């Protein structure tokens with residue numbers, strides 16, 4: 001029997017027209033929605049959809065997920081693999097770009113399809129650490145004693161079952177030089193019911209220090225259910241950080257960025273990175289220029305204590321860390 005979060009996930013909206021009806025939106029405001037959906041499929045949980053305001057085609061949460069005709073055309077510098085993930089594979093699905101930390105692509109699945117996603121065109125089938133490829137990846141980690149941190153990413157690693165996660169985490173914890181487990185997940189924001197007692201007990205019982213990096217772009221995403229989920233993670237001794245992507249027309253104002261940081265902090269989450277958009281094919285309409293972003297951060301710094309200012313970064317393939325821009 002599947003647990004309730006799995007049922008909830010299965011009941012996500014996957015037909016964009018159904019979402020438009022649910023939100024009382026006029027389909028003529030969204031030409032080519034079906035065509036854009038056929039290029040990168042549409043998906044959103046009912047929990048997240050419930051935080052989108054009705055009858056507002058410009059809602060900042062809606063704009064993150066609604067397929068638009070803009071996705072069908074993008075300039076040539078918008079690439080299928082903008083950040084060189086494929087070249088960074090150590091074994092299939094195990095990426096290393098930076099020293100002393102590696103990233104495991106656990107799954108290609110997510111609970112939401114963010115239209116700006118840098119992995120929207122990623123060939124997941126050849127690049128996830130499935131059961132059959134697990135041994136190869138774990139051997140690579142255990143033979144390199146410089147690796148102190150393993151990042152579980154995807155897709156969203158928390159779409160996997162508790163059993164799959166527990167097996168993977170236990171295997172990592174048995175490698176003596178691995179000290180930290182980092183989880184990159186949008187689940188606490190997209191499907192807060194995923195943060196179950198069973199998941200918490202896995203996180204609480206590992207010897208590894210656990211860092212959970214959530215992904216919220218806008219304060220409107222952070223409702224009471226999200227707050228409760230974050231609170232449960234904190235009680236389970238997870239360190240909570242947020243990464244966001246700076247998105248045109250969605251969160252590119254001083255007001256939204258300062259409110260986001262303050263609201264995250266009120267829920268126990270420290271702002272970590274604010275990413276400039278990775279230039280993935282089909283995402284050019286979300287792009288904010290670097291100069292604009294840098295000016296925005298100057299204004300944000302005036303208003304917030306330093307610890308609430310996320311680091312503005314850009315990812316350049318082949319560089320030894322995410323490039324700081326301020």
Ligand SMILES: *Cc1c(COP(=O)(O)O)cnc(C)c1O
Pocket residue numbers: 088095096097098101102103151321322
């Ligand atoms: C972004 C990223 C990381 C994490 O970088 P930090 O600066 O440590 O947050 C690690 N590995 C890969 C492959 C990445 O893309």
Ligand code: SF4
Pocket residue numbers: 109110111112113114117118119154155156186215
């Ligand atoms: S949750 Fe993350 S990996 Fe999944 S579609 Fe959104 S940005 Fe991409």
